[in-house]
Amino acid sequence: MVPELSIIIVNYNTEKLLMSCLNSIYKNVSDLVFEIIVIDNNSNDSSAEMVKNDFPQIHLIESRKNLGFVKANNLGAQKARGKYILLLNSDTEVTEEGFSAIVNFMNSSPDAAIVGGKIFLTNNAIQDSCRRFPTLISEFFNQTTCLIKYFNPFAYKLNMLNFDHNEIIKVDWVTGAYMFIRKSIIDDIGLFDPAIFMYFEDTDFCFRAKKAGYNVYFVPFGKIYHYHGGSSKKVLAKTVVYCFLSSIVFFKKRYSPAHTRIYKFSVIFTWRLLKHLLNLIGFIYKNNNLDKKLLLFNDIFRELNLLPETFEDY
Numbered sequence: 001m002v003p004e005l006s007i008i009i010v011n012y013n014t015e016k017l018l019m020s021c022l023n024s025i026y027k028n029v030s031d032l033v034f035e036i037i038v039i040d041n042n043s044n045d046s047s048a049e050m051v052k053n054d055f056p057q058i059h060l061i062e063s064r065k066n067l068g069f070v071k072a073n074n075l076g077a078q079k080a081r082g083k084y085i086l087l088l089n090s091d092t093e094v095t096e097e098g099f100s101a102i103v104n105f106m107n108s109s110p111d112a113a114i115v116g117g118k119i120f121l122t123n124n125a126i127q128d129s130c131r132r133f134p135t136l137i138s139e140f141f142n143q144t145t146c147l148i149k150y151f152n153p154f155a156y157k158l159n160m161l162n163f164d165h166n167e168i169i170k171v172d173w174v175t176g177a178y179m180f181i182r183k184s185i186i187d188d189i190g191l192f193d194p195a196i197f198m199y200f201e202d203t204d205f206c207f208r209a210k211k212a213g214y215n216v217y218f219v220p221f222g223k224i225y226h227y228h229g230g231s232s233k234k235v236l237a238k239t240v241v242y243c244f245l246s247s248i249v250f251f252k253k254r255y256s257p258a259h260t261r262i263y264k265f266s267v268i269f270t271w272r273l274l275k276h277l278l279n280l281i282g283f284i285y286k287n288n289n290l291d292k293k294l295l296l297f298n299d300i301f302r303e304l305n306l307l308p309e310t311f312e313d314y
Contacts, residue, residue: 278290
């Protein structure tokens with residue numbers, strides 16, 4: 001039987017979280033014909049073996065290298081047979097609400113090309129899962145000052161902090177951690193840009209979809225829990241650098257090459273300035289939190305130095 005929904009899960013060293021995620025799907029999604037495709041990004045834990053042994057019905061794709069979130073999802077989408085595709089993080093758990101309400105909404109709303117559902121963090125706070133597109137200035141603050149102390153004067157508007165999460169609303173983009181996509185849209189514009197390794201792939205995809213005339217919705221259905229950063233939080237500096245590189249790819253499509261180069265230079269220059277400032281303060285005032293921040297910037301520049309020469313092409 002052809003599934004109505006194809007659930008794509010990318011995994012990298014999150015065996016226990018992945019097991020909980022899969023168990024929650026089979027426990028709470030019983031009213032839809034669905035398939036699950038798991039792409040394992042060359043994990044060094046026992047994730048792949050766990051899927052083979054405990055969930056033999058799942059289509060498991062084992063990559064011999066870490067493809068990144070983007071290429072792995074693209075690979076899964078190529079194998080998907082469903083009318084709708086759900087991109088779901090491995091560090092999530094599905095609740096008793098399941099997915100049927102969102103699928104029904106998409107069935108009755110042919111203009112809904114991409115849909116995000118309601119996400120809760122483990123402390124029962126709502127995750128800001130739908131946002132407006134970032135600008136060069138807003139993302140500059142996000143990439144720099146937020147590494148020291150969260151400060152972004154554009155955050156309230158960008159993160160839609162005044163939005164009632166009990167409403168159905170058209171939005172700019174929804175998070176790829178929990179994103180429903182009409183398969184025909186992927187057939188038209190493709191899925192994620194392979195130039196992006198991870199982060200900003202969802203923003204970029206929704207931007208291209210809206211540019212092509214499709215609509216993106218947030219709906220207050222299908223509640224899930226998100227443990228947030230199951231694998232990425234272990235390598236913070238690498239996460240920062242990947243996010244920065246991906247933002248450059250995105251801005252190249254929205255702004256002129258000159259404006260994008262200024263953004264790139266400004267972020268790196270400010271990182272260096274903040275690093276020197278932390279060094280200076282460290283001579284005067286000893287503080288463990290300060291030391292951690294300085295270590296982060298040292299790690300960021302170490303990651304930047306490891307980038308190939310093609311970084312200059314970003």
